Amino acid sequence: xxxxxxxxxxxxxxxxxxxxxxxxxxxxxxxxxxxxxxxxxxxxxxxxxxxxxxxxxxxxxxxxxxxxxxxxxxxxxxxxxxxxxxxxxxxxxxxxxxxxxxxxxxxxxxxxxxxxxxxxxxxxxxxxxxxxxxxxxxxxxxxxxxxxxxxxxxxxxxxxxxxxxxxxxxxxxxxxxxxxxxxxxxxxxxxxxxxxxxxxxxxxxxxxxxxxxxxxxxxxxxxxxxxxxxxxxxxxxxxxxxxxxxxxxxxxxxxxxxxxxxxxxx
Amino acid sequence: xxxxxxxxxxxxxxxxxxxxxxxxxxxxxxxxxxxxxxxxxxxxxxxxxxxxxxxxxxxxxxxxxxxxxxxxxxxxxxxxxxxxxxxxxxxxxxxxxxxxxxxxxxxxxxxxxxxxxxxxxxxxxxxxxxxxxxxxxxxxxxxxxxxxxxxxxxxxxxxxxxxxxxxxxxxxxxxxxxxxxxxxxxxxxxxxxxxxxxxxxxxxxxxxxxxxxxxxxxxxxxxxxxxxxxxxxxxxxxxxxxxxxxxxxxxxxxxxxxxxxxxxxxxxxxxxxxxxxxxxxxxxxxxxxxxxxxxxxxxxxxxxxxxxxxxxxxxxxxxxxxxxxxxxxxxxxxxxxxxxxxxxxxxxxxxxxxxxxxxxxxxxxxxxxxxxxxxxxxxxxxxxxxxxxxxxxxxxxxxxxxxxxxxxxxxxxxxxxxxxxxxxx
Ligand SMILES: Cc1ncc(COP(=O)(O)O)c(C=O)c1O
Numbered sequence: 001x002x003x004x005x006x007x008x009x010x011x012x013x014x015x016x017x018x019x020x021x022x023x024x025x026x027x028x029x030x031x032x033x034x035x036x037x038x039x040x041x042x043x044x045x046x047x048x049x050x051x052x053x054x055x056x057x058x059x060x061x062x063x064x065x066x067x068x069x070x071x072x073x074x075x076x077x078x079x080x081x082x083x084x085x086x087x088x089x090x091x092x093x094x095x096x097x098x099x100x101x102x103x104x105x106x107x108x109x110x111x112x113x114x115x116x117x118x119x120x121x122x123x124x125x126x127x128x129x130x131x132x133x134x135x136x137x138x139x140x141x142x143x144x145x146x147x148x149x150x151x152x153x154x155x156x157x158x159x160x161x162x163x164x165x166x167x168x169x170x171x172x173x174x175x176x177x178x179x180x181x182x183x184x185x186x187x188x189x190x191x192x193x194x195x196x197x198x199x200x201x202x203x204x205x206x207x208x209x210x211x212x213x214x215x216x217x218x219x220x221x222x223x224x225x226x227x228x229x230x231x232x233x234x235x236x237x238x239x240x241x242x243x244x245x246x247x248x249x250x251x252x253x254x255x256x257x258x259x260x261x262x263x264x265x266x
Numbered sequence: 267x268x269x270x271x272x273x274x275x276x277x278x279x280x281x282x283x284x285x286x287x288x289x290x291x292x293x294x295x296x297x298x299x300x301x302x303x304x305x306x307x308x309x310x311x312x313x314x315x316x317x318x319x320x321x322x323x324x325x326x327x328x329x330x331x332x333x334x335x336x337x338x339x340x341x342x343x344x345x346x347x348x349x350x351x352x353x354x355x356x357x358x359x360x361x362x363x364x365x366x367x368x369x370x371x372x373x374x375x376x377x378x379x380x381x382x383x384x385x386x387x388x389x390x391x392x393x394x395x396x397x398x399x400x401x402x403x404x405x406x407x408x409x410x411x412x413x414x415x416x417x418x419x420x421x422x423x424x425x426x427x428x429x430x431x432x433x434x435x436x437x438x439x440x441x442x443x444x445x446x447x448x449x450x451x452x453x454x455x456x457x458x459x460x461x462x463x464x465x466x467x468x469x470x471x472x473x474x475x476x477x478x479x480x481x482x483x484x485x486x487x488x489x490x491x492x493x494x495x496x497x498x499x500x501x502x503x504x505x506x507x508x509x510x511x512x513x514x515x516x517x518x519x520x521x522x523x524x525x526x527x528x529x530x531x532x533x534x535x536x537x538x539x540x541x542x543x544x545x546x547x548x549x550x551x552x553x554x555x556x557x558x559x560x561x562x563x564x565x566x567x568x569x570x571x572x573x574x575x576x577x578x579x580x581x582x583x584x585x586x587x588x589x590x591x592x593x594x595x596x597x598x599x600x601x602x603x604x605x606x607x608x609x610x611x612x613x614x615x616x617x618x619x620x621x622x623x624x625x626x627x628x629x630x631x632x633x634x635x636x637x638x639x640x641x642x643x644x645x646x647x648x649x650x651x652x653x654x655x656x657x658x659x660x661x662x663x664x665x666x667x668x669x670x671x672x673x674x675x676x677x678x679x680x681x682x683x684x685x686x687x688x689x690x691x
Contacts, residue, residue, distance in 0.1 A: 062437060062572040063558060065446045066292040066453065072436055085570040109290055110557045114571030136290045136557075140280075161294035163456060168296060186294055187454040 005177070008130035009155035009213075011102045012178035015053045016214035016235050019264075025231035026053035027261045028216055030106065030240030032074040033057050033091050034083025036247050041083075042094060044247065047254035049099050051261040056133060056238065057095075059088045059107040066108075066135040068190030070241040085111040085120075089127040096128030104131035104157065104178065109145070117145055121152040131155035131178035139175035146175060157181050162199040166206060173210035179236060180215045182207055191222035191241045197229050204233055224263030231264045269320035271310045271478045272485070274522055276591060281470020284597060286590035289469040291449070291560040298456045303471040305376050310478070315375065322367050323482065326400065329364075331355045331483075333490035333651070338621040339634075345641035346501065346648030349494075351487055351516060353655050354626065360656030361480060361512040362393040366462055368479040370397035373460035380404045380455065383462045384448040386413050386441030386508070387582035387629070388420025389656060390464030395429035397462075405429040408447040410440040413581050420660055438575040441585050445559050465509025466589035469560030473589050480515025487651055488519060499529045501644055505653035506632040507533040507603065508547075508582050510589035512655035518591075521600050529651075530602065532640070533592060534632040536578035537605030547576035549588040550596050550603040556587075563587045564596070579608035579668070580628035580661070606632040612668060614638070615658060627656035628665070 005013070019026040029048040034041050049055050060078035064071060078084075083091070085107075092103055105124060112120045124132070132149055139146065139158045149156045155178025160169050163186055173180050184200050185192070200217055207215050217230045218238025230237045239260055246256050276283045289299060309315040323329040332352045340348045353361040366383075373381050381403050385391030391407040398405035407429050414421050414433055424431050437443035445468075452461045466473040466480075488498040499520055505513035510533065517531045538546035546552055549564040556565035558573060566574040566586040578584040588603075595601035611628055614635035619625045626634060630653070637652045644650065658665070672678050 063442065063446055065449045065559070068450070069436075076436070079572065084572055108557075108571075110565075110567060110573075111571030113556055113562075114554075114567055114569060135292055136560075138289060138291070138293055138296055141288055141290060159293045161292070163294050163297045165297055168293065172293060183292075183294065186456060188292075188450050 006150055006155055007153040009177040011130050012054060012104065012155050013213065015102050016179060019053045020235060023266050025234055025264045025266065026214070026216065026236035027051060027264045028054045028056055028236050028238045029243055029257055030056040030058060030238060031243055032060050032071060032078050033088035034060055034078035034081055035074045035244065036077065037081050038083050038087065041091060044253055045095050046098070048243065048257050049095070049101055050254065051257040052101060053236070054102045054104060056104050056106050057088065057092055059085055059105060059111055061108045061111060064108060066188055068188040068241065070191070070244050071189050074244045085115055086123065089123045089129070092129055093127035102130040103128065104133050105129050106133040106135065109134065109137045112145060117148050121148045121154060124154060125152040129154060131157055133157045133181060135159060139172055150177070159183055160203065160207060162186050162203055169206045170210045173207055176211065176213050179213050180207055180211045181238070182215055182217045182234070183219045184217050184230070185220050187219065189219050189241055191245060192220040200230065201233055224259045227260045227263035231266055237264050269316045269323065271316065272481050272519065274518060276594065277470060277474055283591045283594035286562050286593040287470055287473060288562050289560055290557045290562070291469045292453055294453050295456060295469070299469055299471065305372060306471055306475050309372055309375060315371065319368055319371055323364070327357050327363050327367065328355055329482065330486040330490070333487060333494065335494070336622050339618060339638070340641065342617070342621055343638045343641035345646060346644035346650050348637055348641055349500070349649065349651045350654045351483060351651055353483060353512060353653060354624070354630070354657035358389070358393050358396050359659060360389040360393070360627065361483060361515060362390045362464060363396065364482055364515070365464070365476050365479045365511060366390065366393035366397040369460070369462045370401050370403060373403060373462070374401050376460065378458060378460040380459045381462050382406045382408065382448050382451050382459055384408045384441065384444040384464060386444070386584055387580065388413065388417035388424070388660060389582060391429070391431070392420050392423050394462045395424040395427035398429060399427045406451070407431050408434050408444040408451070410438070410444045411435045412439040413441065413444070416581050416664060417660060441581070442558070442573060449559065465511040466514045466591060467509040467559055467561060467563070467587060473561065473591055476511050477514045477518050477591060480511050481518050483512065483515035483653065484517065484519030487516060491651070495649060499527060500649040500651045502530040502532060502640060502648070502650045503653070504532045504534060504633045504637045504640065504650060506583060506629045506655060507535050507588055507592060508585050508629065509587070510592045512653050514589060514591055516651070516653045517595070517601060521595060531595065531600065532636060533601055533603045534606045534636045535603055536580065536583035536632060537607045538577040538579070540607055541605050545577040546605070547578040547583050547585060548605045549586065551605045558587045561590050563590045563593045579611055582627065582629040583632065604636055606635050610635045612665070615665065624654070625658035625662070626654055627658050628661045630655045
């Protein structure tokens with residue numbers, strides 16, 4: 001891998017650096033594009049972006065096998081409302097017109113292949129996407145996607161898990177260009193009871209040996225208290241299902257985001 | 267003949283068949299897939315494992331399954347001789363038991379006490395529950411709500427066998443969603459759980475492992491045909507394709523022969539109401555390359571990558587993809603894949619039942635239909651082997667419902683109409 005950073009990687013890393021310089025872990029909210037409706041999504045994203053260091057936008061997918069029931073149902077609802085791949089990128093483009101904070105798109109690989117890897121990267125770059133998060137693409141599966149992403153200025157984020165062996169941690173960490181995503185639990189996405197830390201400290205120690213990018217932790221972080229736990233050890237905190245649950249229950253997403261963002265302070 | 271699990275030149279070291287296959291799964295599972303691959307390779311070379319599997323194949327499944335000359339079907343077709351490889355004779359009613367027993371035995375060897383499975387028609391679920399009962403393992407089966415409705419008897423059998431059946435209501439509530447749910451369970455419980463995958467799909471090493479376990483079908487045909495006809499290879503082999511495990515089981519032992527020695531290998535895909543109608547499960551004829559359940563394959567998905575719900579009269583073929591090795595066979599011309607519609611399968615089911623006294627599974631009926639036409643094409647010198655993947659007991663209620671519908675629309679011939687009239691009060 002080359003030493004020069006892509007535009008997206010630079011912007012993402014700068015966001016982490018700024019947060020960490022201010023004594024915070026970067027706050028990375030996730031939201032499924034087109035949820036709860038295509039019309040209501042921009043306002044939700046605005047509210048999240050106000051408190052975020054980096055926004056993660058999910059492309060709704062029919063078969064999200066790394067996700068728990070909350071995000072899965074949000075995807076179904078967004079798809080039923082007509083949002084999928086191209087529409088998501090158009091929604092990001094709209095956000096980009098109003099916001100300068102980095103935005104990463106979370107997508108399963110099939111939408112990338114269906115649109116065509118090069119066309120997908122072109123559309124994503126044109127929309128102002130900074131990075132891709134790829135939950136079902138171990139980095140040794142398809143080098144082409146990472147190379148194409150780099151060609152179009154996008155950062156790529158792969159995931160490690162508590163089950164990852166040291167060799168896998170190394171392989172994944174070295175492949176990440178924006179940030180490395182450490183999954184806190186052996187499991188799928190979703191807000192959980194109990195500590196969000198789980199096996200995180202040991203995994204992070206290993207990851208930091210190899211990663212040249214910041215390391216964020218996600219899966220199971222649901223409120224300010226769990227975010228605070230994670231913020232003690234990670235460079236960034238990802239929170240997803242909790243916001244979807246909040247929307248479903250009619251709560252104020254902006255207020256929850258503000259609260260969790262405060263929790264990210266060290 | 268003692269059991270020998272074959273070694274084939276595909277996949278490559280990365281689990282690829284040409285550009286198909288691979289491991290597109292959450293990173294959490296990669297170490298488990300590596301562990302499975304190592305354990306499988308060790309088991310494959312271990313006489314103790316092979317002897318135990320051989321014993322179970324013989325005494326529990328009832329192998330070898332007969333290779334039966336279908337004289338009346340042959341006469342009806344008016345061409346090549348048609349043989350039926352009778353996987354419907356297997357205990358629990360289909361080829362699925364071969365793979366389930368082998369994987370459950372592997373699970374036990376790996377020290378995993380909890381097994382999970384997905385099922386569409388219920389045959390794989392019943393086979394998994396059976397193997398778990400036999401080997402003393404806890405078993406959870408994921409099944410779509412729609413399939414639970416269609417296959418109530420198999421649901422009851424699984425429960426009777428001690429398995430827990432978990433209803434899946436996400437997505438289209440069918441096999442693909444049950445598979446997603448099984449994978450989610452595996453991601454969550456990967457350290458103590460073995461996933462018994464039901465077909466030649468999923469991430470590497472599953473397609474290769476399931477193929478090897480099902481290859482017993484084709485290996486037996488070689489021996490049986492030699493005894494019956496003095497040659498190992500027929501002119502053509504026909505098998506239905508859902509994910510493709512019964513087809514690969516009978517194809518693979520022939521697929522790597524040189525082209526001039528290789529029989530024509532033909533997979534019948536479920537064309538539902540016709541490939542043009544959009545309501546089908548024909549992934550080669552009506553799909554495009556994509557990724558589902560961890561592997562790259564031909565897939566029913568739209569131009570933005572969303573999976574298109576499949577449709578078939580038979581729950582076992584109702585899957586939006588087809589195993590990566592079949593995709594590679596198709597692309598390189600080793601095998602052909604032809605669509606067969608719901609109506610044609612229903613017709614073939616009745617034909618085989620009346621001519622031979624064999625009620626095939628609706629899945630297998632797809633293969634029977636194509637074989638009849640092919641027999642005419644090949645002529646009397648030819649020999650065709652049809653893989654009769656399973657028996658139709660599980661389908662009779664559904665068949666009765668469909669025939670009633672046809673009767674009400676005045677579509678049945680007089681003989682069948684009379685039978686339906688007698689059976690239906
Ligand atoms: C009798 C029978 N045949 C065929 C199939 C299709 O599976 P495969 O394509 O893996 O053989 C099934 C699946 O449930 C089945 O029950």
